[in-house]
Amino acid sequence: MSNKRIRLGMVGGGRDAFIGGVHRIAARIDDRFDLVAGALSSTPEKARASGEDLGLAADRIYDDYDAMAAKEADRDDGIEAVSVVTPNHMHFPAAKAFLMCGIHVICDKPLTSSLADAKALAEAAANSDALFILTHNYTGYPMIRQAREMVATGALGRLRVVQVEYAQDWLSADLEASGQKQAGWRTDPARSGAGGSTGDIGSHAFNLACFVTGLEVEELAADLDAFVPGRRVDDNGHVMLRFSGGAKGMLWCSQVAPGNENALRLRVYGEKGGLEWSQEDPNYLWYTPLGEPKRLLTRAGAGAGEAAARVSRIPGGHPEGYLEGFATIYNEAADAIQARRDGRPVPSECLYPTIADGVDGLRFIEGCVASSQANGTWIRLADL
Amino acid sequence: MSNKRIRLGMVGGGRDAFIGGVHRIAARIDDRFDLVAGALSSTPEKARASGEDLGLAADRIYDDYDAMAAKEADRDDGIEAVSVVTPNHMHFPAAKAFLMCGIHVICDKPLTSSLADAKALAEAAANSDALFILTHNYTGYPMIRQAREMVATGALGRLRVVQVEYAQDWLSADLEASGQKQAGWRTDPARSGAGGSTGDIGSHAFNLACFVTGLEVEELAADLDAFVPGRRVDDNGHVMLRFSGGAKGMLWCSQVAPGNENALRLRVYGEKGGLEWSQEDPNYLWYTPLGEPKRLLTRAGAGAGEAAARVSRIPGGHPEGYLEGFATIYNEAADAIQARRDGRPVPSECLYPTIADGVDGLRFIEGCVASSQANGTWIRLADL
Amino acid sequence: MSNKRIRLGMVGGGRDAFIGGVHRIAARIDDRFDLVAGALSSTPEKARASGEDLGLAADRIYDDYDAMAAKEADRDDGIEAVSVVTPNHMHFPAAKAFLMCGIHVICDKPLTSSLADAKALAEAAANSDALFILTHNYTGYPMIRQAREMVATGALGRLRVVQVEYAQDWLSADLEASGQKQAGWRTDPARSGAGGSTGDIGSHAFNLACFVTGLEVEELAADLDAFVPGRRVDDNGHVMLRFSGGAKGMLWCSQVAPGNENALRLRVYGEKGGLEWSQEDPNYLWYTPLGEPKRLLTRAGAGAGEAAARVSRIPGGHPEGYLEGFATIYNEAADAIQARRDGRPVPSECLYPTIADGVDGLRFIEGCVASSQANGTWIRLADL
Amino acid sequence: MSNKRIRLGMVGGGRDAFIGGVHRIAARIDDRFDLVAGALSSTPEKARASGEDLGLAADRIYDDYDAMAAKEADRDDGIEAVSVVTPNHMHFPAAKAFLMCGIHVICDKPLTSSLADAKALAEAAANSDALFILTHNYTGYPMIRQAREMVATGALGRLRVVQVEYAQDWLSADLEASGQKQAGWRTDPARSGAGGSTGDIGSHAFNLACFVTGLEVEELAADLDAFVPGRRVDDNGHVMLRFSGGAKGMLWCSQVAPGNENALRLRVYGEKGGLEWSQEDPNYLWYTPLGEPKRLLTRAGAGAGEAAARVSRIPGGHPEGYLEGFATIYNEAADAIQARRDGRPVPSECLYPTIADGVDGLRFIEGCVASSQANGTWIRLADL
Structure with a gap:
């Protein structure tokens, strides 16, 4: 074909x-x-x-x-x-x-x-x-690819600490009572699942942390809340993470944090350096080699490597956004489908999340709910 | 049709x-x-x-x-x-x-x-x-539309000061000597015109200032340089502006400013308030009503009005970028062309730049060159 | 006298x-x-x-x-x-x-x-x-006073979520082995106490969260690590907090996070609004009333109230720093001592931390250590 | 003694x-x-x-x-x-x-x-x-010393472009009519001199640009305005600068720019790199070596050199502010006076501005006024 x-x-x-x-x-x-x-x-x-x-x-x-x-x-x-x-x-x-x-x-x-x-x-x-492609679209951002590449090639050394959060404010009030469609199904366990903020956005944060670090979360301990009276799913989640290899993490997801639109942020620290990224300003990646000044890496700028370049469309300083990152998932899906058409294996450059990531995401959501119901007991995700 | x-x-x-x-x-x-x-x-x-x-x-x-x-x-x-x-x-x-x-x-x-x-x-x-549509694409950014609307509806009062700049660094060295195609024609007066940085990016800055303020530049005084030895067109321009109605402005364009990718910035100050915007972070517009705290308006966020909403595609906090702003010019071109198909006048909401803006842009470019050659004499653009 | x-x-x-x-x-x-x-x-x-x-x-x-x-x-x-x-x-x-x-x-x-x-x-x-004055000096920053005042007067409504962190990187390597004096005693339990990062900087974060919110931490669950081999005290701490009144929090302290100098950050979210502050940029306080644009309050600027003004020395836009915040503790100590000289009660405006805050700080430190040793069990601080 | x-x-x-x-x-x-x-x-x-x-x-x-x-x-x-x-x-x-x-x-x-x-x-x-010490206090900021040192040691190569500005908003309305003392004398030519914003803040911007670059301004062309009706001195100034050695600059000073408190900003670009600094965030200096990622140098952080260290008091990440920068001028004045006590020459490390800088400042102010009165004619400062 x-x-x-x-x-x-x-x-x-x-x-x-x-x-x-x-x-x-x-x-x-x-x-x-x-x-x-x-x-x-x-x-x-x-x-x-x-x-x-x-x-x-x-x-x-x-x-x-x-x-x-x-x-x-x-x-x-x-x-x-x-x-x-x-x-x-x-x-x-x-x-x-x-x-x-x-x-x-x-x-x-x-x-x-x-x-x-x-x-x-x-x-x-x-x-x-x-093929099965799961649109954890944030993995398509060039500077997320850059971060993943830097971790993989050892720029940070052995990882120690991961801080990830996804904060919003749109569910600070009882929006579901107003008939707003998006709020309606997202706060209805029958349509959304057991997790509220944990499912809707916490799962993105979880996926992103794993995607960039290449680590698995082995255990988590969670404290979930539904702050809005009458809400049937969590709207705020505090989670402590233990990764394979000994790194530790914290994950915060919230839909009741006024002043946050889609504040997905990831920070990763290792023996040799640190990385910081924010979805609302996605063309920047802060990189600090230990003992040197902080550097501002930009998409398509000096310091951006192969992985970022492969999924970047326009020159540095011309911001690409959410839609382009999302498009990268589709573009890689197309690469994979074309490979199937051609009878070739899916190219290794196709980094889109798959069904295995999706199962892990549900383990995260249900793990959070289980831990929180058990007063924050550590849950081994592999046991779910 | x-x-x-x-x-x-x-x-x-x-x-x-x-x-x-x-x-x-x-x-x-x-x-x-x-x-x-x-x-x-x-x-x-x-x-x-x-x-x-x-x-x-x-x-x-x-x-x-x-x-x-x-x-x-x-x-x-x-x-x-x-x-x-x-x-x-x-x-x-x-x-x-x-x-x-x-x-x-x-x-x-x-x-x-x-x-x-x-x-x-x-x-x-x-x-x-x-129809004639000129792709001064930066006019398509939602927060530029927001700024224009705020000026037009008087949020800033009578305008006093306009600061606009577009800085890059990609021509800091003699890139045209390397055979790089983009650098080649942009620094060749036969293909680019009399202006270098003034034509390539200064014209964007000029257009944006006029688009947002609704004012015309009556006079300008310019001091242009070609800092890279052998370069045949300007790579840095300093320009003072006098607008209709008494507002004053400064415009800086440069392709030799290390650390700047596509740093187009606009600041507009009036009797009652100020606005600040940067192309590299286009989803934000800073607005200060005189005597009140600075506010960070976001695309599709609280405080963004009709003009921004009309050209916005996704929720606040999910960044739209350069391509979406450019797409808005195409989308409004399509609206206008569809109106022609239907025998209707071009809708007033279509704010894309036209050929008149293009002529003004050339007046700016040639005005800068003329002023600089005359040691910074004020040039009336209407006289060109 | x-x-x-x-x-x-x-x-x-x-x-x-x-x-x-x-x-x-x-x-x-x-x-x-x-x-x-x-x-x-x-x-x-x-x-x-x-x-x-x-x-x-x-x-x-x-x-x-x-x-x-x-x-x-x-x-x-x-x-x-x-x-x-x-x-x-x-x-x-x-x-x-x-x-x-x-x-x-x-x-x-x-x-x-x-x-x-x-x-x-x-x-x-x-x-x-x-009198006993404890120099949790960060409480002296004008915008921290502003934040505390805004919480107290209800600008945020009932509080829901507190995110606080204090990250450094200076102990990312085994600095104590080098004979560096500051690292030496801070990593020696005999001189520093049971907590490392929890004691040295986590205690500041804990104090600041309580100072601004006016809430007490009732319970905490902690996961502490000493990432640097051979280190005898924690150099990274992840802590979940439960406040009186139902608010929840996360606290992160780390001395092994490359790219962080003294990154003490506090974010407080309530039913009606949110506040965000960072010690490294202390003259700013971000305030978002729910459903309105984010506002940047500045020390001595429009929007700063009485509490900030009382401890501010110079006009807005002229940054005050760490030393001035620290000086405010001394200045209020002087006010209190002068009151004693005069036979007056200590003025209610003197907000310096006292010995009770110090005892709470040790409860926090020892609570973290105890929780972490018990695999993150929730510890009631009042039980210590 | x-x-x-x-x-x-x-x-x-x-x-x-x-x-x-x-x-x-x-x-x-x-x-x-x-x-x-x-x-x-x-x-x-x-x-x-x-x-x-x-x-x-x-x-x-x-x-x-x-x-x-x-x-x-x-x-x-x-x-x-x-x-x-x-x-x-x-x-x-x-x-x-x-x-x-x-x-x-x-x-x-x-x-x-x-x-x-x-x-x-x-x-x-x-x-x-x-001795005569002139308190252009901004020269005392550590990162300004760092910038000056970097320029002097060639980190930027030959300088090309200088952008400097000092914007405020406190005189946006007719404050002098209210009897406010600071506004009163600053807008009275008899007490303030011929320059308004040019004298009060433009002179700081001018001095800072010269201090950091080590260059002299040979010529300037200015367009000054008094936007507030009835004001007797300029409240906004646009100035183009020509430096010794061929660098060019723009200087903007304004007291009518809503949203600006004390926004003194300096940007210096040379053949090999660029520097950017803002007084309101003085502990940071952005440095971009051409073709490399932007670096954020911090006072007392990695990348700060001898000149910054000599005038820095506390660790990086603990902000020093306006008062500390001002104190450095006093401290160096003390060093110089002590040298006089001891019969030694003034140490070369004492970089405080002197009376010669003050005369240059008046040349700047009166040069701006003269140029503006002559419709922006270039004025040679040495001729004044």
Whole structure:
């Protein structure tokens, strides 16, 4: 097959949705995909209207992902990949349906709404030839790639301390009571899963810390709260981490911290140096070799290496943002899918998170909940 | 005509070019254009190879923009708009060719390589039904729109002082001697025009100051230098500005300031308040109402108004960047072209720079050169 | 007695010491003290030479604090107050000697090297008419006073989350092996106490969080490490906090975080707003009222209130620093001592930390050690 | 004579004054001076009350600086140095009186209220054995010393561009009409001199640029404004600079820029690197070697050299501020005076500004006024 654009479908992401639109822009930026089919809403009229908004052919607008998987799999020009951008609890059945038809899955995070589902989905993926890409999109930022490369090549020496946090303020009040759609499902355990802030954003922080450090979290101890009266899931989480190899960490996630929009921050310290990064200013990476002045590495600037350059589009000083980082996940998904088309193995440069990261993410979420319920007892993630 | 994607061509932007790729991403982000034709290089083989890279149909890959204008104008499915992304000296003939065929032009800045060409092109545009969009892309940043709106609605009161600067460091050494393509044409007066840093980046700074303040520069006094031995155009410019209405300004542009990547900064002060913005951190706008604490306005955050919201895609704290700001120019170009399709006037919300801004930009460039040659004499731009 | 300068002595702070010199500058800045006596070193020759350096009269240079306390108490012109700036383990006997002679004590932190000593010293203080001032100097910064005032007056509403950290990097390697004096005693449990980073800097972070929030820490769970091989005290501490009233916190202290000099940071979030402050940039306080733009309050700038103004010396934009914050503790000590001279109660505006804060600090240190030894079990501080 | 504290007098600085109190703190910080005499106000009652506030002996409180100079010169224990901290127009007669009595003068800036006075005072100084120290206090900041050292030792290569600015907002409205004392004399040409913002703060910016670069300004072109209706001196100045050796600069001073407290910023760019510094965050110096990542040098941190260390008091990360920088001028004045006591030449490490810098400052002020009156004509400062 040639290197023509990949035929893409989407489940979820209709009118009023947030993350679906992000996925579509991300898929367009590097021009590797054509969106040609969708089951964009579970409400048939909304599915249809949303599909028309996007210029989909009438016969490729579905109101049921099972039907979509089956019919697209039957078409000669059927989709090769699908983006699953529903609320969390639908990730499992939707993704599974496409995996079983051999269609590659690009799935939003967290992987599922429960660890049991996550494990089941991992099994389904293991039994499918299709690829599974999990959009922990922050891993696509060039300076995160830079940080990962620096850790891997030893610039920091043996790691000691990891500080990671993701703070927001949009759920400081009882927004779910207002009928706001995003707040509604995210604070509903039936759709979101057992974790609130831990699932929605803590899982990103957890994934990012592991991605950059290359370490696994062996144990955690958590103290979770639902500060907003009546809220059914946590909106603030304090977590202590113990990594493989002896490094220690702290993770803070909060949706009730006024003054924070999407303040995902990562700091990693080793014997020989330290790194500091913030998602809201993603083109910068602070690097301090022990005993030397702090250096401000910039995307595409002096001091940025191969890993950052590979996922960077424009010159330094011209900021790339959230959408470009997200697009990098799609671009690497395209590289991987193209490799499959060509009968080649997935290139080692494709660093997108996979289903294994998704299972780890659910272990984190359910581990936090279990630890907090047990008054902060240390939980071994491998035991979950 | 429906709201189907606009058929777009491109002149320039082949392999090795920089800004053409940026235009293509910008055109894709909001999904309003299909790139279907191109004269991507003046070298035929490169034009062909570049066209194939982009998946253009063979019969729509041209090596001559005149031919492209003529043939596309003849096709039923011919391009409706063209992006002109060549070195400066080719903007005039290429843009004129398409204008004369009634094809809308989206042109990179500066408008032309001389004021005479600019005026001639403006005349051509006046005699054409086609639209003319000039990609002073920084005007597309949401917080620049916010700043403009705040000035316009009086948040700063009568303006007094404007400080604007655009500093880079990439031409600190004699890069043009190395054969680097971007440095080569930008420091060649035959291709770039009389201005070096003044033309390449000073013109952006000038445009941005005017865009945000709504004021015109009446007079300027300039002191230009070519610090790198042998350089034929200025690489540093110091300019004092006098605006209509009595405000005063300073403009600094430099390509020899180590530590600056694309440090475009604008500060505007009035009787009642001040604003500060930096392109490298574009999602922030500092606003100080006189006598109150400084406030950090963020794109899509509390305090951002209608003008910013209209050109913002994702939630606050998720940084949008250079490509999204550029895409906003394309998106508004699409709005304007769609209005033409529909027989409506161009919507007033379309704030993209036009050919008049381009002529003003050339007045700025040639005014700087003239003033500097006359030892900093004040030059009235209207006299040029 | 008039408002003449207060006669001050000093224990510790001889040649090679660090913090003694800081105390002396702090005592001079507001011109309320005359340093007239000292037992500046336990080594007689160094005590004498150090006293001469400072211009002390020969008969008021002591090599023994007990003798100094006794003799000064007998003099008509004897010292009214003493600064105790020795290594931690000497705070207790030295401070006690002066308290028993009715001489006011200004003591460096932590209060003592053990909780038992701290309680014994508190008892001694309770049985003395002398005042006890503990130099948790960061409480003297104007914007910390501002933060405390804002919390107290309800600007943040009910508090939910406190994030506090104090990170350094100077002990990333085995500096104590080099014979460096400061590293030597700080990593020696016999002189420093059971806590390393928890005692040296964690105690500051703990104190600052309590000072600003007005809350008590009821329980903590800690995970401490000595990352540098052979180190006998912790050099990194991760601590989860539970405050009275339901707020939760995290505290991180580290001396092995490359790129951090004295990065003491406090963030406080409540129902209605958030505050963020950093010691390295102390003239700024970020304040976000929920749903409004972030504001940058500056010392002596618009938005700073009475509490900050009272301890501020110069106009906004002219940075005050560490020494001025420290001087505020001395200035308030002088206010309190003057009140005693005049037979008045200590003014309520004097917010310097006292011996009770010192006992709490030792509870924090020993609580961290106990929790960490018990694998992060929650420890009730009131039980210690 | 021994190294006892230097006996110091003060002219000006009584109740309600601002800068006198700053000088007194600065003189105390390093404990090299005793303030023993003063003519603190031209109003006798205020002079007396102010002297009593400071604990001066009754017979050393003067209401007339001439009398003070004469009587103190006659005393065995008379003052060795005097601080002149009056409004500008009194600097000349007061300083001259002490110089003629052989008393060292520490004088606030600008040197005088006219260039003619400045030249006359320089002549008086040349005919006196006394030292003359001008408190352009910003030269005392450690990172300014670091910058100067780096320029001098070639870290930046040949200099090309200097950007300096000092922006405030406190005179954005007609504060002088309110009776505010500081605004009153600063906007009165009879007391302040011909320059408003140029004299009050532009002179600092000018001095700082020259101090750090080691270059002289040969020519300037200025555009000054008094934006506040009725104001008699400039409140905003735009100035282009031409330095000896070919470097170019821009200087902006403003007292009408809302959001700026004391925003003195200096940026220096050379062939090999760039430096950036801001007074409001004075413990940082940004240094970019061309082609390498930007580095954040910190006072007393890794990367700070001898020149910074010599004037630094406390460890890195503990901010020193405005008062410490000011104190360094006093400390170096003390070093110089001590050298005179000892019959030694003034040490070369004493970098305080002198009367020659003060004359240059008046050339700057009067040059700006002359240039602006001549519509921005270039003025050679050596011709004034």
